[in-house]
Amino acid sequence: MNELTSLGASIDGQRFWDDMLDQARIGALSPRGLRRLALDDNDNQARCWLVDRGRALGCETYYDALGNVFLRREGEDPSLAPLLIGSHLDSQPSAGCYDGTLGVLAGLAVLRALHEGDIRHRRPVEVVSWTNEEGARFAPGASGSAWFAGQRDAAEILDATDDDGVRFADALADCLARLDAHTVSYRPEPFTPHAFLELHIEQGPVLExxxxPACAVTGIQGVNWYSVTLLGQANHAGTTPESARRDAFTGAHALISALREAVAEHGEAVRFTIGKFALEPNATNTIPQQATFSIDLRHPSAAVLAALDERFQRLASETWSGCSAELSTSSRVAPVDFDDDLVEIVDTSVKRYAPTAPQLVSGAFHDAIHLAHRCPTAMLFMPCRDGISHHPDEHIERADAEIAVRALADSVGTLLAR
Structure with a gap:
């Protein structure tokens, strides 16, 4: 089993990097970057590309009811639960080329090392590309992995619509028809993997x-998404005295200040972001009658998230500058701790190449946050320049990426050798 326990040495770094460059052409933006929204033509093309690469390595190819795509390298005992590796291929509207794709192609590199080395293993190995991790087109994200792990109902996912009114179900139907035409087999029901490993860029500045070049990840902080609406009264900007105004923008500003004060009480670990803000009627000389904004709230502690949720609800029940407020929750993803044994395996593998590597908690959510509810799960991070992600300037160093992929492969080999 020495071939397995040192699988990282068999990784072909050049061909892995060639795959990264090839994938970056699907949905490429000019002069750089990527736009590959979930279930759009670019995303579907990327799935077919992955299927072709998997078949070239002798893999069986499958998709499930949510369009998750699997490459399966059979083991000597097909009855054993497969070891699962992967991430996602969809992107933000104006994104870099590595977020998600790195983890899928790292899994492909592991399959290539097993195939070309003719390395035998009892347990099957599968690489997966999850559907709609980003949530940029259909919110909330991580749809495919959440359904697979039993954390979200399919009917709710299928009923989501994008900004153009296209239903998830209709976009998915087009995707599945394309996979059928590409002769990919249908495997409708989720299964329970032996374990799940995901390699991802850090999307932060710590490792750089x-x-x-890489580290083990011990867990993922929780995420609550909210939508807040304040209702006031539209009126003339020049004739309405301040004392007579019910200005929804002023009310929103006051409420946001109160929300930020509540967040500050819990220290630097809280992440509070308002990413969307809209006014109606949105006219220069009219007092806004409605303000709507989003909140992305994150923290590693479920107790802190619960306390802030209660505080947010209480603040939203008050009147702000004469305006009523309504706060609704669009998504809740609880924080998770990854499997201790699996984290130790990953950490040991990483430290063969980077003895000073830390262990980090992920600030961003990933598909692994859902898989952790279904099977032992762990992640690896690698650095990205200046911590930039979700942007065309997202960049990784090839040398770091190759080390991270070798550490992933060694982790896979350790699990397969057991």
Whole structure:
């Protein structure tokens, strides 16, 4: 089993990097970057590309009811639960080329090392590309992995619509028809993997600042998404005295200040972001009658998220500058701790190449946050330049990526050798 326990040495770094460059052409933006929204033509093309690469390595190819795509390398005992590796291929509207794609192609590199080395293993190995991780087109994100892990109902996912009114169900139907035409087999029901591993860029500055090429990830902080609406009264901007105004923008500003004060009480670990803000009627000389904004709230502690949720609800029940407020929750994803044994395996593998590597908690959510509810799960991070992600300037160093993929492969080999 030495071939397995040192699988990282068999990784073909050049061909892995060639795959990264090839994938970056699907949905490429000019002069750089990527736009590959979930279930659009670019995303579907990327799925077919992955299927072709998997078949070239002798893999069986499958998709399930949510369009998750699987490449399966059979083991000597097909009855054993497969070891699952992967991430996602969809992107933000104006994104980099590595977020998600890195983890899928790292899995493909592991399959290539097993195939070309003719390495035998008892347990099957599968690489997966999950559907709609980003949530940029259909919110909330991580649809495919959440359904697979039993964390979200299919009917709710299928009923979501994008900004153009296209239903998830209709976009998915087009995707599945394309996979059928590509002769991919249908495997409708989720299964329970032996374990799940996901490699991802950090999307933060820590590893780069430490000069470390990879690390083990111990868990993911929780995420609550909210939508807040304040209702006031539209009126003339020049004739309405301040004392007579019910200005929805002023009310929103006051409420946001109160929300930020509540967040500040819980220290630097809280992440509070207002990413969308809209006014109606949105006219220069009219007092806004409605203000709507989003909140992305994150923290590693479920107790802190619960306390802030209660505080947010209480604040939203008050009147702000004469305006009523309504707060609704569009998504809740609880924080998770990854499997201790699996984290130790990953950490040991990483430290073969980077002895000073830390262990981090993920600030961003990933498909692994749902898989952790279904099977032992762990992640690896690698640095991205300046911590930039969700932007065309997202960048990774090839040398770091190759080390991270080798550490992933060694982790896979350790699990397969057991």
């Amino acid at each position: 600042s430490m000069g470390v």
